[in-house]
Amino acid sequence: MNIFTFIATTGDFGINTDLFETNILNLSVVIGILVYYGKIAFTDIIRNRRENVIKNLQELENKVRESEEILSLAKANLETAKSKSESIRQQGNDLCIQTSESILSAVEDDIKRLKNSHILTIKIEEKKLLNQICQQLRSDAFKKSIELLKKRFNSKFHKKLVSKNIEKLSKKNLRIN
Known part of the structure; x- marks a missing residue:
């Protein structure tokens, strides 16, 4: 059985036209x-x-304003950091150039000093060598003269030399007297 037929048969369901009810x-x-x-x-x-x-x-x-202020502050800080980094980079380049120039100047000075020192050392060595050569030549000349004198200085030469010197002395004595 259908529910609608059950409600309709019991009389509980329907349109009631009484306003107060x-x-x-x-x-x-x-x-x-x-x-x-x-x-x-x-x-x-x-x-x-x-x-x-x-x-x-x-x-x-308010948060947007604060964010904009923070953003503008961050942009300003970024610009400041960029300018500082550029300044530091420029100072680094300048320092690098100055350092390289001073190093090159020092190297040039060292090269000049070493050249002068080298030239001086060469001159000193030349003098030493020249002195050694002169000493050797003197020594050789002295040895040769000694040998030559030994060869020539025999008894005959000795007698001849003594007699010449005696003659010279006697001539001097005669002039003095």
């Missing part, structure tokens, strides 16, 4: 009260919601 007035009073107090409640809820939305928007605007 149907509680239309009760329902309209309840609906009116609900509308009146619901309107107040909904107005409070909407007002609170509106205040929350406005408050959230203000907070978001």
Whole structure:
């Protein structure tokens, strides 16, 4: 059996046209009260919601402003850092150039000093060598003269030399007297 036929046969279901029995007035009073107090409640809820939305928007605007300030500060810091890094890079390049120039100058000075020292050393060695050669030549000449004198200085030569010297001395003595 169908539920609709069961309700229809019991008489509990149907359209009742009596206004007082149907509680239309009760329902309209309840609906009116609900509308009146619901309107107040909904107005409070909407007002609170509106205040929350406005408050959230203000907070978001403040956060946006703070973020923009932080961003501008960060950009300024970035520019400062860029300029400082460029300055440091330029100082590094200048220092590198100055250092390389001073090193080159020092190397040139060292090369000149070493050349002068080398020339001086060569001159000193030349003098030593020349002195050794002169000494050797003197020694050789002395040895040769000694050998030559030994060869020539025999008794005959000795007698001849002594007699010449005696003659010279005697001539001097005669002049003095």
